[in-house]
Amino acid sequence: MCDAECPFCGSRKKKTREHRIPKSWKPYLHLVPEVVSTVAVKGVIGDPSGSSRSQLDVQYGGICAECNNGWLRELDEAAMARMLNLxxxxxxxxxxGEVLPVMRSVVRAALMTAWGKRDIGAYPAASFVEFFETRLPPSGAYVFMGFTDWFSMHAAGHHALWPVEEPGGAHLVSWGLDRLFIVVIFPKDGDQVSATEVASSLRKRAKGLLKQVWPNPTGRRLKIPSQNAHRIDREVVSGLTQIKPLLFGEEPLVFNLDPDRTTARYDGMSERELIDTYVTRPSKRPPEL
Known part of the structure; x- marks a missing residue:
């Protein structure tokens, strides 16, 4: 037994570590050589920390074994072929017919990212419970997708929330899965109005770079935009994934600091050279659709 409750089902039984992105997807994706984490609170950026693991090795504890090895795994298996091809x-x-399975897998990854980075202030607790009970994207959730020329932007996941201390507001989670870039918005403390305002601002600011794919009218296929994939770089992503710049037009924080040992290792190399030199190439092709 364990005193802590599973955020999905509330069980106090044995806990396991759940991967953000399924480990079984690892051979199909480009892998970064190091995960760098940075936390910003009230506009102050903390010191970065690095870990010599890939983005597919990131996992977080506190999820009960029954959820981890049961329905959560089934969601990702149902979406695996489409997600990897995207x-x-x-x-x-x-x-x-595949929109809902894909959205389920994306929401699972977004919730796990927010759970793993909850030390910044909170996580969307009500969305976890609703997702467990309905197996549907939670009320007030929005999902956006687009393509980028830069592999695995926000590789290990980015979690923003506003406000930090007061009730209400919104959570925003973003990450890159190879060429696919994903943003998910959840209400904070049930505040669907703020979540909708963040989503509306994101639609306007993205100017077609990202497409809202959930909520989605029933029965419609989706096509993810790619014509401006070269524009979705770090600077643009910073403006699309921080809530206060989206809501109030503030300048986004730029997370451009790396640990000293990382800076020394990559000194003098362009971002493109870093990708060509250090990113591990996939060893398998995605499953046939």
């Missing part, structure tokens, strides 16, 4: 830019489409 990530590798082998398709831009999500057929109508």
């Amino acid at each position: 990530a590798r830019f082998m398709t831009q489409e999500i057929p109508a």
Whole structure:
């Protein structure tokens, strides 16, 4: 037994570590050589820390074994072929019959990212419970997708929330899965109005770079935009993934600091050279659609 409750089902039984992105997807994706984490609170950016692991090795504890090895795994298995083909830019489409399985897998990854980074202030607790009970994207959740030329932008996941201490507001989670870039918005403390305001601002600021794929009218296939994939770089992503700049037009924080040992290792190399030199190439092709 364990005193802490599973955020999904509330069980106090044995806890396990859940991967952000399924470990079984690892051979199909480009892998970064190091995960760098940085925390900012009230506009102050903390010191970065690095870990010599790939983004597919990131996992977080506190999830009960029954959820981890049961329905959560089944959600990712149902979406695996489509998600990997999207990530590798082998398709831009999500057929109508696959929209819900893809959204379930994306929401699971977003919730796990927020859970793992909850030390910044909070996590969308009500969304976890609703997702467990309905197996549907939670009320007030929005999902956006687009393609980028830069592999695995926000590789290990980014979690923003506003406000930190007062009730209400919104959570925003973003990450790159190879060429696919994903943003998910959840209400904070049930505040669907603020979540909708963040989503509306994101639609306007993205100017077609990202497409809202949830909520989605029933029966429609989706096509993810790619014509401006070269524009979704670090600077643009900073403006699309921080809530206060989206709501109030503030300048986004720029997380451009790396640990000293990382800076020394990559000194003098461009971002493109870093990708070509250090990113591990996939060893398998995605499953056939």
